[in-house]
Amino acid sequence: MATFLGINLFGLFGQLLVGLINGSFYALLSLGLAIIFGLLKIINFAQGAIYMLGAFGAYLGLQYLGIGYWAALIVVPLVVGLLGILMERFLIRPIANEDHLYSLLLTFGVALVLQGLFTHMFGSSGLSYAIPDALKGGTKLPFMYLPSYRAWIIIASLTVCFATWWMIEKTKLGAYLRAGTENAALMQAFGINVPLMVTLTFGFGVALAGFAGVMAAPVYSVSPDMGSSILIVVFAIVVIGGMGSIGGAIITGLGMGIVEGLTKYFYPEASNTVIFLVMVIVLLIKPAGLFGKEA
Amino acid sequence: MKSMNKTLLSAAMAVALTSTAAHADLSNDKVKIGVLADMGGVYADICGKGCVTAVEMAVEDFGGTVLGKPIEVVSADDQNKPDVGSAIVRKWIENEEVDVINGLVASSVTGAVTEVTTNAKKIAMIAASASDAFTTKSCSPYNAHWTYNVTALANGTVKPMVQGGKKKWFFITADYGFGHALEGIATKVIEEEGGEVVGAVRAPLGTTDFSSYILQVQASGAEVVGLANAGADFVNSLKTAAEFGLTDMMDVAGLLVFTPNAQALDPAIAGGMLATTGFYWDRDDESRAWSARFKERHGAIPAMPHAGAYSATMHYLNAVKATGTDDSDTVMKHMKANNPDDFFAKNATLRSDGRMVHDMYLIKIKKGSERTSPDDIFAIQSVIPGNEAFAPILPECDFK
Numbered sequence: 001m002a003t004f005l006g007i008n009l010f011g012l013f014g015q016l017l018v019g020l021i022n023g024s025f026y027a028l029l030s031l032g033l034a035i036i037f038g039l040l041k042i043i044n045f046a047q048g049a050i051y052m053l054g055a056f057g058a059y060l061g062l063q064y065l066g067i068g069y070w071a072a073l074i075v076v077p078l079v080v081g082l083l084g085i086l087m088e089r090f091l092i093r094p095i096a097n098e099d100h101l102y103s104l105l106l107t108f109g110v111a112l113v114l115q116g117l118f119t120h121m122f123g124s125s126g127l128s129y130a131i132p133d134a135l136k137g138g139t140k141l142p143f144m145y146l147p148s149y150r151a152w153i154i155i156a157s158l159t160v161c162f163a164t165w166w167m168i169e170k171t172k173l174g175a176y177l178r179a180g181t182e183n184a185a186l187m188q189a190f191g192i193n194v195p196l197m198v199t200l201t202f203g204f205g206v207a208l209a210g211f212a213g214v215m216a217a218p219v220y221s222v223s224p225d226m227g228s229s230i231l232i233v234v235f236a237i238v239v240i241g242g243m244g245s246i247g248g249a250i251i252t253g254l255g256m257g258i259v260e261g262l263t264k265y266f267y268p269e270a271s272n273t274v275i276f277l278v279m280v281i282v283l284l285i286k287p288a289g290l291f292g293k294e295a
Numbered sequence: 296m297k298s299m300n301k302t303l304l305s306a307a308m309a310v311a312l313t314s315t316a317a318h319a320d321l322s323n324d325k326v327k328i329g330v331l332a333d334m335g336g337v338y339a340d341i342c343g344k345g346c347v348t349a350v351e352m353a354v355e356d357f358g359g360t361v362l363g364k365p366i367e368v369v370s371a372d373d374q375n376k377p378d379v380g381s382a383i384v385r386k387w388i389e390n391e392e393v394d395v396i397n398g399l400v401a402s403s404v405t406g407a408v409t410e411v412t413t414n415a416k417k418i419a420m421i422a423a424s425a426s427d428a429f430t431t432k433s434c435s436p437y438n439a440h441w442t443y444n445v446t447a448l449a450n451g452t453v454k455p456m457v458q459g460g461k462k463k464w465f466f467i468t469a470d471y472g473f474g475h476a477l478e479g480i481a482t483k484v485i486e487e488e489g490g491e492v493v494g495a496v497r498a499p500l501g502t503t504d505f506s507s508y509i510l511q512v513q514a515s516g517a518e519v520v521g522l523a524n525a526g527a528d529f530v531n532s533l534k535t536a537a538e539f540g541l542t543d544m545m546d547v548a549g550l551l552v553f554t555p556n557a558q559a560l561d562p563a564i565a566g567g568m569l570a571t572t573g574f575y576w577d578r579d580d581e582s583r584a585w586s587a588r589f590k591e592r593h594g595a596i597p598a599m600p601h602a603g604a605y606s607a608t609m610h611y612l613n614a615v616k617a618t619g620t621d622d623s624d625t626v627m628k629h630m631k632a633n634n635p636d637d638f639f640a641k642n643a644t645l646r647s648d649g650r651m652v653h654d655m656y657l658i659k660i661k662k663g664s665e666r667t668s669p670d671d672i673f674a675i676q677s678v679i680p681g682n683e684a685f686a687p688i689l690p691e692c693d694f695k
Contacts, residue, residue, distance in 0.1 A: 011514050018506040116335065123595070124339040125555035126530050130563075131538070138540065144510055147538045219538060220503050221530040221559060225337065229501045264496075264507035269470055271507075272499040 014144035015265040016258060021150045023257020024157035025212060029234045030241065030249040031161055032208035035168070038244025039181045039201050042092060043104040047209050048231030049111035054080055054213020055222045056118060059129050069132040069218070073156075076214045077207040084206025088199050111228070118224035126223035135218075153215055160211065161250045168246055177201060233272075236279045242292020252290060320620040323392045327367045328354070328608065331380055331408065332398035332423070334372035337501075337526050340555040342423035342600035343372075346398045348593045349601045353608035361615050369393065375400070377407035384408045388415045394621045395420060395611055397604055402426035402473050406433060413437050416623050420607035423600030425473050425525070425551060427480070427686070430650040434692035437623060438649040439630065442603030443573040445473070447684035448550050449481040451571030451655050455677075456519060457488040461546055465517035466495035467508050467532050469524035474500075477523040477550050493517050502528060505535040512541060519546045530559050537564040553598045557660055557672045566662030571684075573655055574599040574639055575673050581638040596670045606639035607651075642681060648692035652681035 029051060036044045057076035061067035067075055087110065095102045131149050138147035168174040177197060180187040184194045213227075220226060237256050241248030256275050263274040270277075282290060330350050334343045347370040354366045369387065373380035381404075387393035388411070396412055397420045399405040405424040412419040413435040420439045421429055427444040429435070457464075464485050468474040474497070482492050494515045496508045509532075512520045520541065522532050529549055536542055542564065552570035576586035576596045585605070589597045614629040615621050634644045635651065643653035658673040666672065 011510065014510045014514075015507055018504075018510060021506065022504050119335050119339065123555065124335070124337055124343075124526075125341075125553075126527055126559040128534075128559055128561045130561055138538075145513070145540045147540070149538065150506070219534065221527050221534065223527055223559075225527075226503070230503060261507055265511070268496045268498060268508065272502070 011143075011265065012262075015261045017141075017144065017146065018150075019258035019261020020254060021153055021257070022260060023254035024154050024161075025216065025230075025253075026234060026237050026257050027161050027250045027253030028157045028212040028215070029209060029230065030237045030253045031164060031246065032205040032212075033234060033238050034241065034244055034246055034249035035164070035208070036202060036205040037238070038246060039168075039177060040198055040205075041100060041181075042202070043100055043107070044202075044205070045104055045108040045231070046087070046111040046114070047107075047206070047234070048227030048229075049114040050080060050084065050206050050209040050227070051213040051216070051230065052118065052224060052227035053083070053114065054210035055129070055217040055220075055226060056122070056127075056213075057210065058214045058217040059127050059222050062129070069214075072214050073211065077210040080210030080213075081203040081207030085199055085203040087206075088202040092202070093195075093199075111231075115224050115228060122224065124224060126221035126226075129217040129222055131218040149218060153219075156215060157212075160208070161253075164208070165246050165250060233275055236275050240275075240279050240282045240289055242289025245289065245291040245293075248289060248291025320622065321362060321364050321615075322394065322621055325365045325367055325392070326361055326395075326612070326615055326621050327369065327391070327393045328611075329384065329387045329391075329393040329396050330368060330370040330398040330604070331373050331383060331396060331404070332370070333375050333400045334370075336375045338375065338400045338423070340595075341526070341553050341598050342398055342400045342604065345589075345593050345595070345597065345601045346400075346422055346604040349589065349597070349605040350397050350608045352589065352592070353605045353612070357609065357612045361612055362619060366612065370398070373401070373404045373408075375404060377401075377403045380404035381407040381411050384411050385415075388412070388417055393417070394623075397608060398422055399424055400600070402428070403471075405429060409433065409435055409438055418611070418623050418627055420604075420611060422604035422607055426476055428476075430646075430648045430692060431686075431689055434648055434689070434694075436627065436649070436694040439607065439627070439645055439651060440649055441607045441651045442599050443571075443655065444650075444685070445477045445480050446686045447573070447655050447679075448477065448571050449484050450684050451657055451679045452548050452550060452569055453481045453484045453521065454488060455657065456546065456548060456569065457485050457490040461519045462490040463516065463518045464490060464492050464521055465512050465515045465519070466492065466521045466523050467505065467512065468495055468497050469528050470497040470499050473525065474523045478521075481521055481523065481550060498524070498528065498532070500528065503531060505532040506539060508532070509535050509539045509541050512536075513539070513544065517545060519548055521548045521550055523550050525551045525553070526556060530556055533560060533568075534564060537561075552660070553600075554596055554672060555598055558669065560660075562661065562663035562666060562672075565660045566665075568660045569676070570658055570660065571655055571679065572599050572658055572673070573653070574602040575656055575658060575675060576602075577671065577673070578656070578675060579638075585638045590670075602639040606635060606637050609637055610635040610640075610645070644681075646688055647694050648688045649694070650685055650688070652685050654681060655679040655684040 058072040135149040180194045241252030264271045330347045332342045332346045371383045395418045399421045400423040402424045429438045429440045466478045468478045549570045614626045618625045618629045631645045641654040645651045657676045
């Protein structure tokens with residue numbers, strides 16, 4: 001077996017790949033948060049609960065409406081996005097001009113209510129959702145067995161992440177969006193409906209979490225608290241990447257997945273704290289985050 | 296004449312004795328049971344509202360009164376936090392006349408609560424905790440540990456597997472007290488039986504992704520991976536093991552599998568796995584009849600702590616009735632001197648150290664094709680006699 005400095009290289013490659021897979025999840029979730037914060041200046045603490053909603057959406061769709069995995073990938077984010085739009089319109093908009101703290105507390109409350117509601121309805125033990133037939137099995141790589149579904153996670157997440165980044169940073173629509181959040185009054189004067197744009201953006205950011213939830217359903221336990229455990233990590237990633245930086249969120253998400261994977265290999269006990277350690281270091285050296293603009 | 300006097304005297308004594316029983320010596324003229332459990336967290340399905348339902352069922356089946364006085368049930372959510380749990384129990388005992396505590400899930404909470412109950416000389420009937428500390432290093436004359444513990448799980452599942460030739464083990468352990476205790480006891484059993492532990496990883500509680508750990512297991516050359524975790528950790532680690540093809544390479548032993556967790560898993564993944572349980576609903580007519588009543592009220596089949604909570608309540612109430620008092624020392628003495636015997640407690644005895652020793656069951660999780668209903672999840676493989684499952688009494692915990 002190939003070794004380098006006493007480290008089993010095959011084992012290490014395996015851990016890097018696994019880290020990249022987790023990183024794609026982090027990227028997807030932190031991207032949604034970064035869009036909502038970066039463009040709308042709303043700290044959405046309900047993003048984890050919405051991720052949970054996405055996973056439950058996939059489960060319920062299959063159980064009661066016969067919606068399979070592939071259809072759920074499209075339908076569930078749309079439904080969840082619509083819920084997000086309603087939430088923005090009727091809960092967040094009324095306090096849009098208050099301090100950011102209010103939207104943080106409000107969305108945190110929404111998250112608690114959703115989580116409590118689902119615990120009440122479905123219990124805390126979690127539900128099972130099978131991997132779609134087309135993605136069952138896997139490939140034997142020289143250094144590890146790669147389940148097909150995990151490969152699909154990388155492909156699907158990265159495609160969605162980079163498509164989103166490209167849309168916001170490189171297209172005319174994205175330019176309107178960025179301009180609208182920079183100076184709403186001016187854009188209104190040009191005839192752009194800024195409030196509608198804000199609502200749609202919030203819906204889109206939320207839909208990304210719903211999408212991640214559907215992606216997660218076959219591999220993680222579908223349970224009411226699945227969002228709360230991942231949310232804090234994802235927040236740390238957004239902070240490391242630089243609050244509001246779209247590209248930063250994607251790159252940091254992937255990077256932190258790898259850092260966490262390596263920690264699991266070398267010192268598993270620290271694996272749930274390592275990201276916060278990185279956050280502290282980054283904040284000390286570069287308070288705006290790795291890719292953030294200094295205020 | 297002399298014999299006549301004797302007869303009279305014994306008759307008088309008999310009357311005196313019965314009248315003591317009739318004039319109940321109950322504090323505050325009632326028996327009040329406090330059920331402390333996790334009502335909305337990770338263990339809510341294991342012993343949350345279900346434990347309250349089970350205790351209420353026992354009270355109703357008992358007739359709602361004891362010695363002509365009412366039996367009350369109160370309940371609270373400990374949120375799996377020791378400080379919250381012990382504060383509630385202190386308030387119950389000091390201000391609300393609670394006589395006995397039931398439920399008790401997270402071992403950390405139970406540790407804090409049993410300190411309070413021991414100081415106040417109140418009985419704690421532990422229905423759901425796994426740690427063996429309550430009858431060993433933190434033993435108390437007021438603890439009655441009912442359903443199971445880590446020793447019984449390790450002896451029940453690990454021993455037959457090592458004896459069957461599975462000698463090399465690897466552990467994925469939940470990185471907190473319960474996981475460490477389970478791994479430690481399982482390791483002892485493995486080494487005693489001539490096996491070895493080739494490695495272990497400690498995964499933080501609430502880990503979502505176990506794939507890194509599964510890769511480490513695959514590289515370890517082990518024959519069995521023992522999952523020394525519970526609840527969502529167990530479900531997630533097993534799901535990932537199956538996805539990465541580990542279940543085809545080696546055996547997986549779940550050291551603590553509750554029925555709701557087994558139901559949360561795809562039978563294609565969990566089918567065939569061995570585990571140990573203190574109760575399974577589909578064991579005999581008696582267990583089926585009780586479980587059907589429980590399901591009607593709770594909406595799901597009972598997990599072992601639910602059945603344990605019922606059994607413990609019944610045994611306590613029977614002891615209060617028989618002794619005519621709710622004085623903890625008297626009741627505990629009677630509970631230890633008289634064996635519990637119901638649909639849950641088979642060949643059972645409450646030992647002097649507070650350990651309720653009873654038949655445990657080695658079960659196999661059924662494959663999808665073997666299941667006739669969503670509740671048909673376990674097949675009982677063998678009965679593990681209580682004295683083989685649980686550790687002997689420690690001299691320092693031998694409360695006569």
